[in-house]
Amino acid sequence: MSENGTLSSVWDTKIQQFHGGQDWKQLDNFIEDFSVTTNALGTPKNALEASREAVSDFENHQEPAKTSLAQFLWPDDYSKHKDRLLLGNGASELIDLVIRSAPSGPWKPGPWDTQYKEYQRSAEANGRNALRSQDGTRATLLCIVNPCNPTGDYFNVGELKQWIIDNVKDGGVVIVDESMQPWLSSEFRSDSLTSQHEFLASIYLENDISVYVIHSWTKIWSCAGLRLGSVVCPTAKHCDALKKIQVPWSVNTPALAFLDAVVKDHKYMERTWEVTTKWRAEIINRLTVLSKAIVEFRNDEKLAWTFHGKNFLSWVWIDMKTVEIAKEAVTKAKIAGVPVRSGNPGYNRPTFVRVAVRELSKVDSLIQAWITLGIR
Template structure:
């Protein structure tokens, strides 16, 4: 199977990886300590119900523990929720995270796409989507909404999402809201629908979150969902394998939830370094979209790049630098890329290498279509 995501440091010879959107501060020290302690109990089976972790998450988010379900990363839960609902016809926003499509194909769902437009910066306009659903006259059973979206990094505000979710409720559409990158936003609560979930009318919503990115725990695989429809979560519990979350991941998750200072420092770092990278990319002649997350979405408009697929990806890989080509996203091609945000020293090194690429082949860029702000 072809590797379709960022972080493929196993196939490629890489010294600098800008393709995976992981917290540049690395694993929190207290999480590392919790892992060392948990190693002593590795001869025992993990708690298949994740009781302590669920309770910690319930207290952290101020929700009942029975509304929380844990999984082997967010991807595990994406497949579980699709298996639980088994939609005959699902709606996907494009471009967006590839795993949604894979999960839907696994249950033979018919998929229809709502394509975001480049002239609008690939931003989701909720009213336009609602109008399109009305006019399509298709009875969708499920929709995936990634907020902030991956790979574009743009986030819809909470009140706009709430209106869209209410519209979907009236249409009988089950909503999966992916907020795995929400914690990187400057004001995450302004964009999260978490507080709305406990309203009776939001029982049709499954909120997806993960420890992977914000706590730099990608290798441990730990995600979780919050849903107030007990039929859905019970069905997911029936479908999942009993020990999908290791004892190491559970211990790390409980410790990570106490790292509030670490998260605050992360947001400050990302906000500063994201703007630094955007400015440098613009100076080099790339077209940069308005990402709000810990990654930047941009386009290489050099004439040579328009003529050769994944040109920038190849040029950087020759220098042992890995970036995420977005050519395998629907609606995009090999001129679109996503890079993560790291610390200043690393970012300066990356930009220096990128500058050397541009010196060899200057950015005599073709005009972009006008993008609405």
Template sequence: MIDEIQVQGRKILQQMKPYSPGKPIWEVQQELGIDYVVKLASNENPLGPSPKALEALAAFLPELNRYPDAGAKLLNQALAAQLNLQPQQLIVTNGGDELITLVAETFLEAGDEIVVPSPTFSEYEFGATLMGASTVSVPLNDDYSYDISAILSSVTERTKLVCICSPNNPTGTYLGKEDLKRLLDALPKRVLVLFDAAYTHFASAEDYTDGLEFVRAGYPIIVLQTFSKIYGLAGIRVGFGAASVELVSQIYKVKEPFNVNALAQVGAAAAIADKEHVDKSRKLNAAGREQLYGAFRRFGLRYTESMANFILVELGPDAQTIYERLMQEGVIVRYGVGWGLPGHVRISVGTQEENAFLIEKLGGILAKDGQ
């Protein structure tokens, strides 16, 4: 018999907190023995993928015996033309998550610090911890807006990176253009800003910025966007970063050669030209947010107005119980404990029918509890 394996992982792994995604529909169906399940937990596009992307994917299937383009040149060029950037200012990645990891691998070393407004997406801290860097959390204001003064006060000589998610996951709040400019102008030029604009296409506020204007102006900023949300391509994992040529060239040094599969490249290149799908998705989301807002008001629930395709809802001390009961009724939402919000859930905006199903089930649970 072979002796017990004694191979040890890196010590830093003891501090790592793996990302915990929402349960897939099939798993809930299998666990609970129910047929109809609505998933409003992962901020996916309820309209499905871009039709143009599906057409391009089907046409490309016979080419799958070939390796993908290591530089994703065709997609890179299409993005550059649409965004008014040079191709050398863009890096295509395996979803936005890979870009976050690549930024950490490129710019962070043991002992460095990153500044992260909180609550927010957990992968910023994950990437920093992986590299032995520390995360300095800066609480958002009571209304979940950004406190620029507090962010700047948290910057030290060890700060290498400031992470801003706008619209922010899970709150749906955003950082306005003037506040982002104030932050960029005040930060030391050695500090990089990672501006996560994964939900940018859903934002409608007049003072919202996707951050790309600051890339064009030459600031030390890298903007993250993804094809997982508005374009409905979460299943094939493709995103990108936009920054100066100098910053992108450094990130390329740690990128794997075939990081983005060929289908993802082809599908994304077709999706960005699908204006009709984008417009439909925006309109559906805007109407869905209002549908859900109205229900939450009727139920007497506090919620945060969102610039994204999800809404943060306060359910109070019974939030976990309500979350679990919703799942038993066939509705998957996201419980907020992972963000330090145990009294909240995050609810993705679905179709009108999916939203109505959630409203019916949530209303029934609240009525039984006498709320």
């Protein structure tokens, strides 16, 4: 067992990139999983039922699910852009497809302190050298997670376009991961790169720069086990090129049925935008009380926790300032049946802990587990 309590049988860290979200399976007293950034509302019931019914359907066609997702992304002109959309077996499959198809050369992550590691894993597996995120050198391949998981940083669409212009070589490829972007608000589409049709077309025609926008839909709709992702390609031709190297029928029938139903559940999205920001603010308030207790007990203002991330996001990235307290927090949360995500494995940020936004009655259990944290 590793230092953060994850069984070695779950991840072979010699050959696999560590990923959270497994601890709850080993808990006899499980209450709530605070280690994953899925929607606090849980899985939409109607979509889940559609997925269950589809188990007996042995046909496998991306339609009508792909058209339904296109309508979700582009309500007013989906027919113009549908051919640029490709579904995949989770975002990971699509990340690997795009990176394998990109021209050879170095890659660069987004400018954040750290980000979701699947891009690094895929780039290294394909023999690419990495540039530092703050390196001014233009890269052949850019990979930015926006909003950034886990740090919570976010570029608005204007800042994002400028960062792309400043950091990619002509003839290069850009992957923008917007998996957490739909949490922004009901106006998320207007601040998404998927809405920037003229920019995407011009940067391709004038500079031969191909920009792909990837979504993992398993977080916003809390359906991680279904493996459901999509990529918006620069052109339909780019989409066809990815299909040629994609495993056929990679998206299963239950996932397609789920997608077709869930994009029509407008009340679920409205409720998500309504409660996530409120619950996140209240969680930070409660955690701030715990932080103040540690500061007072140890008489050290430097130990005050800092909370990172935009207010609309489904998690809080917490710097607990010491490795000791962060490790204690992970251990106590797991013992109490409310696992959180350590920032050490995977992200190499040993003083950080990531806590998912959850319904406030479940947060009570986490606060109780941490009530004596750092005080002894």
